[in-house]
Amino acid sequence: MASMYDSDSDSKPVNEEGDHPWKEAINKGYGTTGLSKMRLRALPKAFIQPPEKRSSSMIRASSQASGDTIPIIDMSKAEAAELICEAAEKWGFFQVINHGVPAVLMSDVMHAARRFLGQAAEEKRRFLKENTSCSNVVYMTSFFAEAEKGLEWSDYLSMNFVSEEEAYAFWPAISKDATIEYLKSSNTLIKRVLKILMNKLNANELDETNQTRRIQFNYYPISPTPDLSVGVRSHSDVSLLTVLLQDDVGGLHVRREIDSKGDEWVQVKPVAESLVINIGDFLEIMSNGIYKSVEHCVVSNGNIDRMSIPIFVGLQNSPTIGPLPEVLATGKKAEYKEVVFSDYIKYFLNKPLDGKSTLKLAKI
Numbered sequence: 001m002a003s004m005y006d007s008d009s010d011s012k013p014v015n016e017e018g019d020h021p022w023k024e025a026i027n028k029g030y031g032t033t034g035l036s037k038m039r040l041r042a043l044p045k046a047f048i049q050p051p052e053k054r055s056s057s058m059i060r061a062s063s064q065a066s067g068d069t070i071p072i073i074d075m076s077k078a079e080a081a082e083l084i085c086e087a088a089e090k091w092g093f094f095q096v097i098n099h100g101v102p103a104v105l106m107s108d109v110m111h112a113a114r115r116f117l118g119q120a121a122e123e124k125r126r127f128l129k130e131n132t133s134c135s136n137v138v139y140m141t142s143f144f145a146e147a148e149k150g151l152e153w154s155d156y157l158s159m160n161f162v163s164e165e166e167a168y169a170f171w172p173a174i175s176k177d178a179t180i181e182y183l184k185s186s187n188t189l190i191k192r193v194l195k196i197l198m199n200k201l202n203a204n205e206l207d208e209t210n211q212t213r214r215i216q217f218n219y220y221p222i223s224p225t226p227d228l229s230v231g232v233r234s235h236s237d238v239s240l241l242t243v244l245l246q247d248d249v250g251g252l253h254v255r256r257e258i259d260s261k262g263d264e265w266v267q268v269k270p271v272a273e274s275l276v277i278n279i280g281d282f283l284e285i286m287s288n289g290i291y292k293s294v295e296h297c298v299v300s301n302g303n304i305d306r307m308s309i310p311i312f313v314g315l316q317n318s319p320t321i322g323p324l325p326e327v328l329a330t331g332k333k334a335e336y337k338e339v340v341f342s343d344y345i346k347y348f349l350n351k352p353l354d355g356k357s358t359l360k361l362a363k364i
């Protein structure tokens with residue numbers, strides 16, 4: 001069934017009061033993708049960010065004073081391990097090339113995501129929280145639509161990997177083969193990076209059976225007024241680490257503290273066939289702050305849409321999370337306390353994305 005959200009025409013006028021039926025758009029699976037297709041002249045009120053949350057103004061306000069860029073690390077070189085640890089300490093973000101994930105699988109999963117996201121709302125709405133037949137596969141708009149002051153101008157499909165059997169049974173048929181292949185292939189890279197990071201801490205390798213993988217298709221449609229909207233608000237990831245495949249549009253920005261001069265926002269410029277890796281909150285806590293889980297955000301774009309595919313490498317529901325004993329054995333004072341793991345997750349999930357506010361829960 002065709003609808004106004006599927007139309008490419010300008011025929012639907014904008015309600016000048018901002019009283020747009022955005023809720024209906026979300027609840028019926030059209031999402032911001034459908035709103036964007038209506039070629040609105042103004043952003044629906046619900047998506048206007050409060051001035052202090054507008055990433056475009058934050059980024060403009062902090063010029064890239066240092067001129068530094070996110071490290072690009074060639075994983076086929078002998079010095080890769082050292083550079084990864086250095087980047088994890090200094091930046092919390094780096095890009096890897098020659099990482100072993102075949103380019104064809106990266107391109108296949110990007111196409112798979114486009115196929116899913118490009119479908120009519122009728123297909124996508126089957127995966128909304130209230131409709132999905134598997135709670136591990138959910139299609140959403142914004143991170144926490146119920147409580148956010150300004151919704152994020154993005155739609156995404158989140159797939160929590162539990163088993164191949166479940167993934168083949170419940171992930172969208174239009175994209176599942178390529179997604180599962182890519183996820184499997186990326187595992188070797190994930191294991192290698194985690195091993196390198198643990199080695200540097202003199203800590204034992206992390207048990208893979210105690211880890212989780214969640215893959216997400218993020219879609220950022222064209223925004224009518226990109227200065228007022230945001231793709232993803234500033235946040236740090238609740239993960240051990242995140243491996244992100246982005247297309248060639250750009251828009252991901254990382255916050256960097258420069259000692260006395262305050263901070264700056266640095267763009268993670270797309271590099272062909274690379275993957276972006278960032279440290280998440282769990283590794284910052286476990287490493288007692290040696291590795292940094294850094295704030296990042298995605299700006300909206302008024303000219304072109306964007307896609308990205310993160311894999312969040314997480315932890316199973318272990319009882320608590322805190323600094324690793326191996327790290328504290330060096331005699332360093334604990335910067336983080338042991339917190340109940342489920343409390344940490346619950347706290348993260350029940351509020352809008354807001355900088356590093358979740359991490360503060362564990363900070364001493």
Ligand SMILES: O=C(O)CCC(=O)C(=O)O
Pocket residue numbers: 216218232237244246251252296297298307308309310
């Ligand atoms: O789209 C991106 O570049 C980053 C998305 C992100 O930060 C996230 O999904 O946590």
Ligand SMILES: [Fe+2]
Pocket residue numbers: 235236237296
């Ligand atoms: Fe993120």
